[in-house]
Amino acid sequence: MKPLRIGIVAGEASGDILGAGLIQALKQRYPQAEFEGIAGELMLAEGCHSLYPLERLSVMGLVEVLGRLPELLLVRRRLIQHFIDNPPDVFIGVDAPDFTLGMEKALKQAGIPTVHYVSPSVWAWKRKRIFKIKQSTDLMLTLFPFEAEVYQPTQQNLRFVGHPLADVIPAQMDLNAARLEFRKESGGDMVALLPGSRGSEIKYLASPFLTTARWLQQRRPELQFVLPAANQRRYDQLQKLIDAEFSDLNLRLVLQQSREVMAAADAILIASGTATLEACLLQKPMVVAYRMAELTYRIYSRMIKSRWISLPNVLADEEMVPEVLQQQVTPEVMGPLVLKALEDDSYRKRLHRVFGIIGEQLRQNASERAAEAVVELLENPSAER
Structure with missing residues (x-):
């Protein structure tokens, strides 16, 4: 009997985390299963064979993607043809919907x-x-409970x-160990700075975040x-910026360990x-910020219907954390908001309670649960087709 073959494509680091967990859970049920597609370091460690580097798919923004569009379309066409020529028992697209949904439709x-x-x-x-x-997907796996309602008009098979x-x-998380690792003995509150992992995010947010720290x-x-820093490349990029413009800051740059840094922090920019979900x-109290190319923002802002951009606010269904966008991403705006996050005890207690409820949900x-749903589809693939 041939081993189960599963095609799986992730498009960025967060998808790599999800994909690795799903592969691990599926391997418990199908120890001989083979996985191939596009994988990051975590999925590779679980035995997934990557046909292309995950980093080639990790691009953000409408304007920013235009320069990469021919390459992305070529990769997708080749992947589709590969899986049609070598059909897997199931194909799983992990996030990256602009890339993976088109694949799913062709493969379905x-x-x-x-x-x-x-x-x-x-x-x-x-x-x-x-x-x-x-039309594209036999099974949708959702991360948040409120999402099922949106799909009711199509009766999507959803879990x-x-x-x-x-x-x-x-x-x-060992919070005490995290605090000991990243805090200096001199005391004083600690603020974590997380300007993002993509090159475009570093471009637009690193300097404003560091200026706010000043x-x-x-x-x-x-x-x-x-x-x-998300990886060595970002570390070198940020170190160069700090050495040139921000050497006066009481700042420690570390490689990766973002979750541990957040765990140790009193507030986060x-x-x-x-990362806002983490x-x-x-x-943790936080100030959420985002900047992108102005044309990209104008296009997105006309399409977005949600009142909030950050997951903590969406999940709470109220503004629990401040959101700062585009031209407002300045020290004069973000600085006072970080101070409030550090100093307003009643706000911090309420945030702790609301975020605790979200975690339980x-x-x-x-x-x-995701693996169980995939197994059900494998055992009865025609049920939702």
């Missing part, structure tokens, strides 16, 4: 069962995408699985700042993205 039409892991933000913008998703981050945060240090000289699960043993 070729008779291959398809799964999409992580719903696109149809609740925020382009809600009519649910009809394309129905809420929870979020894997909620399964490991804070259960696997603004805060001028008012509270005892503050400590820690900036985790952070780019909008998956900060939420760690029950999302803690569902996600990778196991």
Whole structure:
């Protein structure tokens, strides 16, 4: 009997985390299963064969993607043809909907069962995408409980699985060890700076975040700042910037360890993205900021229907953390908001309570639930086709 073959494609680091957890859970059920597609370091460690580097897919923004579009389309065409020529038992697209949904549609039409892991933000913008998703995807795995309602018009086969981050945060976090690792003995509150992992995010957010740290240090000289770099390339890029313009800061630059840094922090200045969910699960006060190319922002801002951009606010269904966008990303705006996050005890207590409830809702043993749903599709692939 041939071993089970599973095609799986992730598009960035957060998808690599989800994909690795799902592969691990599926391997418990199918020890001889083979996985191939596009994988990051974590998926590779689980035995997935990557046909292309994950980093080639990790690009953000409408304008920014234009220069890479021919390459991305070529990679997708080649992957589709590869899987049509060598049909897997199931294909799983992990997030990256602009890339993976097109693959899923072509493969589903070729008779291959398809799964999409992580719903696109149809609740925020382009809600009519649910009809394309129905044509593309036999099974949708969602991370958040409110997403099922959006798909009711198409009767999408859907399973809420929870979020894997909620399964490991804070259960696997030694907060005392984190505090000892990243705090100086001199005391003083610690602020974590997380300007993002993509090159475009560093371009637009690193300098404003560091300038805000300087603004805060001028008012509270005892503050400590820690900036985790996503990888060695970002570390070198940030070190060069710090040496040139911000050597006066009481700042420690570290390689990776973003979750541990957030766990040790008293407040966080952070780019909008998956990291805000980690900060939420760690029950940390934060200021969320984002900047992008102006044309990209103008296009996005006309399409987005959600009141908020950050997951903590979306999940709480109220503004629990301040959001700072585009031209407002300045020390004069962000600095006072970080001070409030540090100093307002009543706000911090309320945030701790609300974020605790969110963590309980999302803690569902996600990778196991996702694997169970995929197994059901494998055992009855024609049920939803």
